[in-house]
Amino acid sequence: xxxxxxxxxxxxxxxxxxxxxxxxxxxxxxxxxxxxxxxxxxxxxxxxxxxxxxxxxxxxxxxxxxxxxxxxxxxxxxxxxxxxxxxxxxxxxxxxxxxxxxxxxxxxxxxxxxxxxxxxxxxxxxxxxxxxxxxxxxxxxxxxxxxxxxxxxxxxxxxxxxxxxxxxxxxxxxxxxxxxxxxxxxxxxxxxxxxxxxxxxxxxxxxxxxxxxxxxxxxxxxxxxxxxxxxxxxxxxxxxxxxxxxxxxxxxxxxxxxxxxxxxxxxxxxxxxx
Numbered sequence: 001x002x003x004x005x006x007x008x009x010x011x012x013x014x015x016x017x018x019x020x021x022x023x024x025x026x027x028x029x030x031x032x033x034x035x036x037x038x039x040x041x042x043x044x045x046x047x048x049x050x051x052x053x054x055x056x057x058x059x060x061x062x063x064x065x066x067x068x069x070x071x072x073x074x075x076x077x078x079x080x081x082x083x084x085x086x087x088x089x090x091x092x093x094x095x096x097x098x099x100x101x102x103x104x105x106x107x108x109x110x111x112x113x114x115x116x117x118x119x120x121x122x123x124x125x126x127x128x129x130x131x132x133x134x135x136x137x138x139x140x141x142x143x144x145x146x147x148x149x150x151x152x153x154x155x156x157x158x159x160x161x162x163x164x165x166x167x168x169x170x171x172x173x174x175x176x177x178x179x180x181x182x183x184x185x186x187x188x189x190x191x192x193x194x195x196x197x198x199x200x201x202x203x204x205x206x207x208x209x210x211x212x213x214x215x216x217x218x219x220x221x222x223x224x225x226x227x228x229x230x231x232x233x234x235x236x237x238x239x240x241x242x243x244x245x246x247x248x249x250x251x252x253x254x255x256x257x258x259x260x261x262x263x264x265x266x267x268x269x270x271x272x273x274x
Contacts (some may be wrong), residue, residue, distance in 0.1 A: 022044040028062040034252065048146030049243035050250045054222050055231060062228040063254065065139060066207035069146035073203045074196060077154025084155075099155050102148055111216030114145050137219035142227065145213040157199030161192055191240070193269045194261075208255050229238040 038046065049055075084096055102110065118125045118135025128135060135141050165188065173183040211229040218225040228236075228251050235244035 008226075013151070017103040021058050031252070034245055034248055038249045040273045041242050041246060049240075049246040054163040054226070055228075055247060058226050058228040058231045059250070061139065061142070061226070062208060062251070063258075065142045065146055065227070066204050066210075069143050069150055069207050070200050070204040072143070072147050073150045073154040074200050075205070077151055077199055078158050078192070078196065080164055081153075081155045081158040085159060101151050106147055107145075107210065107212035108216060110148055111145055111213030114141060114213070118144075136217055137221075137225065139225060141217040141227065142164070142214055145217050146207040146210060149210055149213060150206045153202035153206060154196075154199035156194045157202065158192060165191060194266055197262060197266040197269055201259060201266070204262070205237070205255065205259060208251070227234050251270065 026270050041049065079098065084092065084099075115136050118128065118141060119137075120126065120129045122136070125135060133140070135144060169187050170183055173187050178186070209229065211227075211233075213228060214227055218230070219229065220226050220230050228247060232244045232247050232251075235241075235247065
């Protein structure tokens with residue numbers, strides 16, 4: 001493989017070397033430093049830092065809200081991608097561009113906007129709060145901002161697959177007497193499974209590491225609206241660097257394990273869809 005690539009791409013060894021160097025500097029070295037710093041704690045100190053009641057509540061909220069937001073993005077993202085691909089309407093290009101807005105907009109700005117909208121005196125909060133729907137400084141607010149930051153990943157994962165689908169297969173299904181729902185379920189949906197799982201994984205990973213938007217809308221209340229990244233910052237502000245690093249290692253290991261599981265599921269889906 002390396003010999004073939006070196007013939008196709010001039011300077012393959014040099015470019016591979018630069019790639020591995022920058023990958024090590026930007027990813028591997030910081031992760032290794034995190035493990036080394038956490039390894040300076042004894043087993044008892046490590047466990048005491050990462051398994052407190054406050055830490056468990058933060059883990060549960062972090063991964064629970066990220067999972068809910070990713071599932072919501074599966075539905076919303078697939079629907080938006082379907083509309084953008086299958087229909088033509090005025091302003092389509094504008095809406096297509098707005099999908100990427102969360103990627104360009106600082107997440108802190110998104111958090112501030114959502115908080116101002118859903119507080120009791122906000123444009124939406126003045127109508128929702130009297131109905132008992134609290135969107136600011138609650139877990140609902142956290143899910144809302146995580147949906148906001150993760151939506152582009154789902155749309156952009158599904159959209160090119162929809163564009164490449166062969167319309168003749170849908171026409172054949174219809175000619176055989178299948179309803180629209182049956183055509184969608186048995187022809188379109190199986191082709192979308194790998195893209196949906198990829199978009200879900202990207203949205204989930206993005207949500208787990210989100211900090212900027214959540215810190216403004218959650219209220220950061222321990223045991224209630226405090227996510228794990230905020231807890232890490234709290235430990236750093238207390239100069240408990242070892243505890244902060246230990247929590248970061250747990251967060252990293254759980255995230256890595258879940259991403260490996262999702263990638264295995266994606267590979268299995270691709271094999272059975274082929």
